[in-house]
Amino acid sequence: MSKYKVFVMRHGEGAWTKENRFCSWVDQRLSEDGVKEALACGHLLKEAGYQLDVVFTSLLSRSIHTAWLLLEAMGQEWVPVVRTWRLNERHYGALIGLNRAEMALNHGEEQVKQWRRSYDLTPPPIDESHPYFLEIYNDRRYSTCDLSIEFLPKSESLKDVLERLQPYWDGTIVPEIKRGKLVLISGHGNSCRALLKHLEGISDADIVNVTLPTGTPILIELDENFRPTKPMQLLGDQKAIQAAIRKVEDQDQPGCQTPSIRNIKTMWEKGNIVGATECPKAMNKFSSSWSSTSTFLPAGLFCSVFCFILTVGQVLYGLKRSLHQRDAFNIFKKYIPVPFHSTPVSQ
Template sequence: MSERLLVLVRHGQSDWNLKNLFTGWKDPGLTEKGVAEATAAGQRLKALGLSFDIAFTSALTRAQNTCSLILEQLGQTGLQTVRDQALNERDYGDLSGLNKDDARAKWGEEQVHVWRRSYDVSPPGGESLKDTVARVLPYYCQEILPRVLRGERVLVAAHGNSLRALVMVLDRLTPQTIPSMELETGVPLVYRLNADSTVASKQVLTA
């Protein structure tokens, strides 16, 4: 039987994560810590004896670099890698580039919390988590899942919110529970799927 392996990894710490800024579709690079996190993620996958047939990542540098660093550790630098903005981080609109504390001072703690953590309320000019799910899930169903079900081993290096959309489906979470679920930077989630696309097993490869 083929393996039906799907590994999800949130990019390593970015410069704007460090500075506590809303990032969204802006394109800062990884910090030194972010590079170390991505490298360590690759080492943990290698220690499990895993390798991949294809990788998917977003159109943003921090996810692409994370993907490359992981593949470097696995000795798979030439692996086919598909980049698509369908996997981009949630677009924070007018909040993008703002310090989270400054945003709280401007709009109030409660309003910023609603924008960050509610499922279907979008910040001005941006996307809600529901909007992000509506963008990510069709791409997953059309491009990624069929490959996994055919037995290809698939790596997805993306972002906190785009991966939340996938975890929501895989872990059968509700719109009420998904916003509070945190995905750590650089920590691989190793899923093995059944033939009907449900989850057979899940491993979280923390340090």
């Protein structure tokens, strides 16, 4: 029987999420869609009859802003918001600011997936030469931490995130829940995944394939020992949630809507397939550069060969993605099989 309830949610879409860049500890605001997601989440919880008692966020604006908008939509602006660096996004080290899809083209889709999703793999650390180093470590918000700035992480695995988060969960959040308070945690993709791994007992292997959509509250019901009494529930329209999950998964893919045109020639030289949306630009760029270095291949034949390779590559890549998404969904639904219906509930 359930004794406690807690909400965990990833913040609304951030500005860099839309640009498909590793945001991590860089303080980016919500995108316009992210604002809408946060407000919609608040309306959903209000319609279901929930009344929050305290909200926990990270020290990053996109997490805090999500909480503010959610509470505004619920008409509960007076609810206290508690901020802690221990709920911050995973520190991606030297990867911060880089584009995920471009990295997939350069390093391979599987390597980027492991950097993003694996449990114990740590990316290369950030150093003082990194363009965002000073912006992060000179930020006075971190003077409020329970660690000196020099001891804050320079790179983290998901395991590291759980290790810095769990003491705060046990020492600060759990006591609030035990007092009968309804808690919502407005975190980040990886701080939420780390907490869910801990609460749900998700294995190191399976956590790689657990994807959390932005701006979607997750209801967790716990017994007196803080073990789940039923599968966690993603609240909202289930079709929209699955579409949002696929959107997040596609961020790792070397799709052509994201890479900039300056990298197209490099991609071609490495044998990478460029997507259909970039094909006209790629053709223009390659045609001009080809004509200056080679005269024996007609432009028409070049276009035909390029488009043939493009078609074959897209078919093979589509088959690969279909198999991958099927396996990922089978793992994910083991932990989240219960749809949610927006009806008033008792607390």
